Amino acid sequence: MQGYGMRDSLKNLLKQFSDFDEQELDYILSYFKPKSVSKNTILLQEGKISKEFYYIHTGGIRTFFIDKKGYEKTRYIMLDNYIGTTLSSFISQKPSFESIQALEDTDLLIINHQDFYRLIKEIDNWKSFYVKILELAYSYQNRKIESLVTLTAKQRYDQLLNETPVFLQRLSNKVLASYLDIREETLSRLKSK
Amino acid sequence: MQGYGMRDSLKNLLKQFSDFDEQELDYILSYFKPKSVSKNTILLQEGKISKEFYYIHTGGIRTFFIDKKGYEKTRYIMLDNYIGTTLSSFISQKPSFESIQALEDTDLLIINHQDFYRLIKEIDNWKSFYVKILELAYSYQNRKIESLVTLTAKQRYDQLLNETPVFLQRLSNKVLASYLDIREETLSRLKSK
Numbered sequence: 001m002q003g004y005g006m007r008d009s010l011k012n013l014l015k016q017f018s019d020f021d022e023q024e025l026d027y028i029l030s031y032f033k034p035k036s037v038s039k040n041t042i043l044l045q046e047g048k049i050s051k052e053f054y055y056i057h058t059g060g061i062r063t064f065f066i067d068k069k070g071y072e073k074t075r076y077i078m079l080d081n082y083i084g085t086t087l088s089s090f091i092s093q094k095p096s097f098e099s100i101q102a103l104e105d106t107d108l109l110i111i112n113h114q115d116f117y118r119l120i121k122e123i124d125n126w127k128s129f130y131v132k133i134l135e136l137a138y139s140y141q142n143r144k145i146e147s148l149v150t151l152t153a154k155q156r157y158d159q160l161l162n163e164t165p166v167f168l169q170r171l172s173n174k175v176l177a178s179y180l181d182i183r184e185e186t187l188s189r190l191k192s193k
Numbered sequence: 194m195q196g197y198g199m200r201d202s203l204k205n206l207l208k209q210f211s212d213f214d215e216q217e218l219d220y221i222l223s224y225f226k227p228k229s230v231s232k233n234t235i236l237l238q239e240g241k242i243s244k245e246f247y248y249i250h251t252g253g254i255r256t257f258f259i260d261k262k263g264y265e266k267t268r269y270i271m272l273d274n275y276i277g278t279t280l281s282s283f284i285s286q287k288p289s290f291e292s293i294q295a296l297e298d299t300d301l302l303i304i305n306h307q308d309f310y311r312l313i314k315e316i317d318n319w320k321s322f323y324v325k326i327l328e329l330a331y332s333y334q335n336r337k338i339e340s341l342v343t344l345t346a347k348q349r350y351d352q353l354l355n356e357t358p359v360f361l362q363r364l365s366n367k368v369l370a371s372y373l374d375i376r377e378e379t380l381s382r383l384k385s386k
Binding site for chain 1 (some may be wrong): 227230258259260261266280281284285290313319320323324327328330331332334335336337338339342343344345
């Protein structure tokens with residue numbers, strides 16, 4: 001697969017969202033800039049404004065916040081070939097209550113807020129792409145609330161095991177427990193079964 | 194204000210979301226059908242597919258679900274001049290984990306799923322309207338998660354008191370407590386202070 005770089009991967013991903021032609025994709029891609037970050041790098045600090053939208057080529061990032069007892073809660077995890085950001089602050093351009101952190105050494109393509117919204121005005125397919133991103137993000141959030149309030153710890157673990165087993169292979173117990181909103185001891189017990 | 198009916202109210206609301214012209218508004222409004230429901234009517238039962246998008250002219254509705262302990266949780270409340278639905282199922286056209294119920298005798302205008310999405314293809318301003326609805330819904334959800342995990346019961350009550358005091362006047366303690374995710378006794382105690 002030499003020569004088949006991250007820009008082609010992003011193009012292929014975007015085509016799954018909307019009916020882009022090659023010219024549109026080249027134009028859109030011209031706004032994405034590459035960046036490599038090492039594990040644990042903070043890409044966005046809580047309290048700052050989210051100005052970047054990410055494509056993860058290889059590696060992984062998470063969004064997290066601190067709860068009222070001082071514990072980290074991981075809200076969203078993006079591994080290879082995921083796209084996203086801490087969308088709430090990206091939309092409102094108000095300070096984010098979440099931080100973004102690299103979970104591994106990570107290669108990214110980044111488009112900034114201004115260019116992202118310029119493309120919405122310029123390219124109808126990009127607007128359709130944005131609609132799909134919002135629909136998915138909304139549905140994800142709703143499902144997350146649903147899981148947190150209707151499923152037990154074991155049921156949430158089983159759901160993860162079925163739907164995103166790669167998370168179990170790639171993520172530390174600390175991050176995984178904070179994602180499932182369970183204690184690390186509980187996670188270890190569930191894993192050992 | 195006689196003669197200034199609910200269709201005009203909806204038109205004025207839509208204008209706040211996108212730059213509709215009168216012709217577009219008349220066309221869009223032709224898809225909205227009026228409906229009056231009495232207090233406690235279930236508009237959508239959990240497990241059914243959400244096929245309607247609501248404008249509340251007068252009255253109020255709520256979306257709610259049942260948590261793992263069997264308690265009702267109110268997720269979203271819409272009073273006079275609000276617009277919305279249980280969006281997750283409306284987007285996916287999969288069964289809803291939430292129900293929708295009238296909190297009072299309520300006058301609605303309703304557009305169905307098929308017409309709603311037809312308008313997205315036909316009218317760019319309606320697509321922009323949909324983008325804004327999704328952005329607001331996403332931000333609301335994110336803020337709700339944030340409140341639930343970072344604020345105490347008292348802080349959530351104070352937030353409500355500042356931002357939507359009308360909820361305190363219009364809603365029963367049962368609904369309000371399930372919205373704030375606190376016990377009715379806690380709510381009574383906070384109210385009495």
